Each structure stands twice: as C-alpha cells, then as structure tokens.
Amino acid sequence: MKSAVVQLPGLNRDRDMIAALTKISGKAPVTVWQTETDLPDVDLIVIPGGFSYGDYLRCGAIAARMPIMQAIKAKAEAGVKVLGVCNGFQILLEAGLLPGALMRNASLKFVCREVKLEVANADTDFTRAYEKGQIIRCPVAHHDGNYFADAETLAKVEGNGQVVFRYAEGTNPNGSINDIAGVMNEKGNVLGLMPHPENLIEAAHGGSDGRGLFASVLDVIAA
Numbered sequence: 534m535k536s537a538v539v540q541l542p543g544l545n546r547d548r549d550m551i552a553a554l555t556k557i558s559g560k561a562p563v564t565v566w567q568t569e570t571d572l573p574d575v576d577l578i579v580i581p582g583g584f585s586y587g588d589y590l591r592c593g594a595i596a597a598r599m600p601i602m603q604a605i606k607a608k609a610e611a612g613v614k615v616l617g618v619c620n621g622f623q624i625l626l627e628a629g630l631l632p633g634a635l636m637r638n639a640s641l642k643f644v645c646r647e648v649k650l651e652v653a654n655a656d657t658d659f660t661r662a663y664e665k666g667q668i669i670r671c672p673v674a675h676h677d678g679n680y681f682a683d684a685e686t687l688a689k690v691e692g693n694g695q696v697v698f699r700y701a702e703g704t705n706p707n708g709s710i711n712d713i714a715g716v717m718n719e720k721g722n723v724l725g726l727m728p729h730p731e732n733l734i735e736a737a738h739g740g741s742d743g744r745g746l747f748a749s750v751l752d753v754i755a756a
C-alpha cells in the first residue's frame with residue numbers, strides 16, 4: 534500500500550500525518566508539492582490539516598485551486614483513495630470532491646479539545662477496523678468546522694450512508710448539522726473529517742483510537 538501526503542504553504546499537520554502513516558504501515562509516504570500535476574502511482578492520497586494560505590479567502594479556497602487538485606480529482610475519479618483531515622477536509626469541499634460546506638464554528642471561537650466520535654458507517658474502506666456505533670476519542674483543533682448542507686444534499690448524504698463520523702455524547706464542538714464530523718463521496722473512496730485521528734495513534738498521545746482509520750485504509754488490520 535503506497536501513500537502520498539500533499540504539502541502546501543501553511544499546512545502544518547503534514548509531519549504528524551507522515552509519522553502516523555509511517556508508523557502504521559511501516560512505509561514512509563511520498564510527499565507531493567502543490568504545483569505537481571503528475572502524481573506518483575499511489576493507493577492513498579492524504580491532504581493533511583493546517584492553515585493553507587493563511588485561511589484566506591475561506592479555509593481551503595485557495596488550495597483547492599492549485600494545480601495539484603486537478604491531478605487529485607483525476608486520481609479520485611480513477612478510484613484512488615483520498616483522505617482529507619481538517620484543512621484537508623475543507624480543501625476537498627472547496628474543490629467539489631465532497632458534498633456540503635464548512636462554516637465558522639457556532640461559538641465563533643477556535644476550538645482545541647478532545648471530542649467523542651461515533652463511527653456512523655463502519656462499512657467503508659476507511660473504517661473497517663471499527664464497529665458501527667463504536668464511540669472513539671479524537672482531538673479537534675479548528676475555527677471553521679461547522680458542517681452544513683442544504684436539505685436536499687443532506688437527505689442524500691444521510692440516505693446513502695455517506696456520514697462516516699458524528700460527534701457523540703453532546704461533544705459537537707462547532708454546531709455541525711446532524712452532528713456530522715466526517716463525510717465521504719458517493720463512491721466511497723474520498724473521505725473528509727474535521728477531527729485529527731493522526732494525533733491519537735499511540736500511548737505517547739494518550740491513546741490509540743485514531744489508529745483504526747489508518748489501519749483500515751492502509752489495509753493493515755491485524756488478523
């Protein structure tokens with residue numbers, strides 16, 4: 534399983550993501566810079582979190598228009614798995630690879646804390662290592678994580694099982710509609726989520742609840 538991590542000016546979670554992918558798969562991902570138009574032959578492309586282009590004009594809006602996004606779109610259409618975490622999720626939404634939008638947190642404040650997530654769909658390439666309904670811990674750190682979709686889009690996303698993670702037990706940190714924390718595309722090969730599973734993968738992090746996502750998508754689930 535080969536993976537790539539996208540790097541853009543202002544992203545700052547790329548090294549955490551590289552460390553998580555390396556530790557869990559035993560193989561370091563390749564890194565690709567935003568101007569690349571020819572992506573390496575990988576099975577998984579990850580857009581990590583951060584503050585691409587200082588979050589101007591909207592979070593992810595400028596990054597979504599960089600040359601690399603055309604290449605990522607083509608790979609996604611060809612079935613390659615794409616994961617966007619936090620700013621990566623915002624970029625995927627701005628690029629039209631996922632449905633809905635992320636607005637300013639309802640509190641209008643940056644939130645940096647741990648939340649509980651419910652695995653709403655465990656029948657995906659990203660969540661097979663979990664059980665449906667399982668509650669996991671996960672950190673969040675963002676100011677624009679308030680997921681929104683119009684009624685028609687929301688009905689479709691809910692009806693198709695595209696909601697993969699929900700904030701659980703009253704821990705919704707941002708006002709997201711239906712407590713949505715992560716959604717995938719209809720085909721199931723593109724996932725975006727606001728929480729940071731890469732920051733809870735080993736004892737030194739205080740827990741390893743985020744590990745299941747990487748174990749699922751990197752196909753290294755212990756027998």
Ligand SMILES: NC(=O)CC[C@H](N)C(=O)O
Pocket residue numbers: 546581582583584585588592618619620621674675676677678
């Ligand atoms: N940790 C992140 O990726 C933050 C995403 C974005 N810059 C926000 O604050 O909403």
